[in-house]
Amino acid sequence: MKRLFFLLGTIVFFVGCDQRTERKEGFGVHGIDVSHYQSQVDWPLVASQNVQFAFVKATEGQSMQDSVFCNNWDAMRSVGLLRGAYHFFRPSISAELQAWHFIASVDLQHGDLPPVLDVEVTDELPSHIISAGVKTWLSIVGEHWKIRPIVYTNQKFYNRYLAGHLPEYPIWVARYTDWNVPELADGHPWHFWQYGCQGRLPGIQGDVDFNVFNGSLESLQAMTLQRPLPLLNRMPEPPAPMAAMPPPPPADNAEPVAAANP
Numbered sequence: 001m002k003r004l005f006f007l008l009g010t011i012v013f014f015v016g017c018d019q020r021t022e023r024k025e026g027f028g029v030h031g032i033d034v035s036h037y038q039s040q041v042d043w044p045l046v047a048s049q050n051v052q053f054a055f056v057k058a059t060e061g062q063s064m065q066d067s068v069f070c071n072n073w074d075a076m077r078s079v080g081l082l083r084g085a086y087h088f089f090r091p092s093i094s095a096e097l098q099a100w101h102f103i104a105s106v107d108l109q110h111g112d113l114p115p116v117l118d119v120e121v122t123d124e125l126p127s128h129i130i131s132a133g134v135k136t137w138l139s140i141v142g143e144h145w146k147i148r149p150i151v152y153t154n155q156k157f158y159n160r161y162l163a164g165h166l167p168e169y170p171i172w173v174a175r176y177t178d179w180n181v182p183e184l185a186d187g188h189p190w191h192f193w194q195y196g197c198q199g200r201l202p203g204i205q206g207d208v209d210f211n212v213f214n215g216s217l218e219s220l221q222a223m224t225l226q227r228p229l230p231l232l233n234r235m236p237e238p239p240a241p242m243a244a245m246p247p248p249p250p251a252d253n254a255e256p257v258a259a260a261n262p
Contacts, residue, residue, distance in 0.1 A: 019196075019198065020198050020199075020200065021195070021196025021197065021198045021199040021200075021207075021210050022196075022199075023050075023199075023210065024195055024210070024212050027212035027213070027214075028216060028217065029052050029053065029212060029213035029215065029216065029217050029220055030050055030051055030052060030053075030210070030211070030212055030213075031051060031052060031053035031054055031055070031082075031192070031210075031211040031212070031213065032046070032051060032054050032055075032199070032201070032204075032208050032209060032210060032211060033054065033055040033056070033057075033086070033194065033208075033209045033211060034054065034055075034056050034057070034072065034204070034208060034209075035056065035057035035066050035068075036057070036066050036067045036068050037206070038204050038205065038206065038208055039068065039205055040068070040071070040205075041072060041075070041203060041204050042202075042203035042204070043072075043075040043076055043078070043079045043081070043203070044079050044203075045202055045203030046079075046081075046201055046202075046203040046204060047079040047080060047081050049201055049202065049203075051081065051201070052081070052082060052213075052217055052220070053081060053082040053083070053084065053113065053211075053213065053220065054076055054081050054082075054083055054084070055083075055084040055085070055086050055113070055116060055152075055172075055211075056069060056072045056073060056076065056083065056084070056085055056086070057069065057085075057086055057088065057118075058073075058085040058086060058087060058102060058105055058106050059087045059088070059098075059101055059102045059105050059106070060087065060088035060090065061088070061090045061093050061098060061101070062090075062093050062094065062097040062098050062101050063101060065105050069085070069105070073085065073106075073107075077109070077112075082111070082112075082113055082220060082221070082224065083112055083113060084112065084113030084114065084115070084116055084150070085102075085106045085108070085112075085115060085116065086115070086116035086117070086118045086152060087101075087102040087115070087116070087117055087118060087137070088118045089117055089118060089119045089121075089133070089134065089137065090121070090123060091121070091122060091123045091125045091129060091130045091133050092123035092124075092125060095132075095133035095134070095136035095137045095140075096136060096140060098137055099136070099137045099140035099141050099144075100140070102115065102137075102141060103140075103141060103144050108145055108225055109225070110225060110226065110227050110228055111221075111224050111225065111226075112224060112225050113150070113220075113223065113224055113225075114145075114147050114148060114149050114150050114170070114223060114224075114225065115141050115145065115147075115149045115150070116149060116150045116151070116152050116172065117134065117137055117138060117141075117149055117150070117151050117152065118152045118153070119134055119151060119152065119153045119157065119161075119162065120152075120153050120154060120157055120174075122161070127160070127161045130161050130162075131161065131162060131165040134151070134162065134165070134166070135165065135166075138151070138166075138169060145225065146227070147225050148168065148169060148170065149169065150169065150170045150171070150172050150191070150192070151166055151169050151170070151171055151172065152171075152172040152173075152174070152192075152194075153171075153172075153173065153174070154173065154174040154175065155173050155174065155175045155182050155183070155184065158171070158173060158184055158185070159184065159185035163184065163185040163186040163188070164186045166188070167186075167188065170191040170192075170223070171184065171188055171189070171190050171191055171192075172190070172191060172192035172193075172194065172211075173190045173192070173193060173194070174193075174194040175193065175194075175195065176194075176195060176196055176197065177195070181193065189214070190214055191213065191214055191215070191223075192211055192212070192213055192214070193211060193212050193214065194209050194210070194211045195210060195211070195212065196209065196210045197209050197210075
């Protein structure tokens with residue numbers, strides 16, 4: 001019986017990603033998420049189509065940065081979208097290195113959505129190693145910006161590896177179905193729902209993921225980073241190197257110095 005349910009769930013997942021994704025009715029706040037797979041996005045056109053927020057891939061692992069992140073990041077803000085950046089987590093790589101790579105790559109500003117950790121692969125590691133690394137990344141990034149990050153994953157991954165470990169963090173869950181909203185094993189409420197991966201919007205070439213927020217636009221805005229400039233308590237710039245000073249003139253009674261190369 002368990003095997004039957006597993007097969008049915010697998011079929012539903014793939015069917016959900018094979019069918020064209022239509023906008024969900026009954027939700028007031030809609031969003032998308034993109035990466036280099038969508039190439040160049042016409043953000044003014046996207047923002048005019050009942051899209052209130054967007055997440056963009058920023059980094060992965062300890063060194064990779066998405067090739068179009070910088071262009072997307074600036075353009076999303078310029079058109080008035082609530083923007084967020086996410087990091088694709090690799091459990092086999094130091095969580096500390098990954099956290100600082102994300103911090104060094106993303107310039108979060110007042111009014112931006114919290115940073116997002118995308119957790120969806122195991123790298124063949126056990127659940128306790130995965131959850132420990134996730135907590136480390138969330139702690140470092142959250143402390144740096146003084147805000148609680150969002151965790152993105154799919155429902156099956158959450159229920160198997162993360163349930164019970166992240167009670168205080170907002171959850172963005174992928175569940176591709178027309179029938180049911182996300183249901184997390186530990187009863188954790190979901191904040192964002194990625195309900196399909198084959199949406200179409202003018203201004204984006206090819207498919208794009210569709211999302212909704214579980215609340216009002218005012219509630220979403222309340223989640224954003226609320227820190228006026230200067231946003232970060234940056235360390236002071238290192239002092240510029242001092243110009244070399246000429247040697248002091250010899251004293252009147254000093255012995256003459258012999259030339260180095262007579």
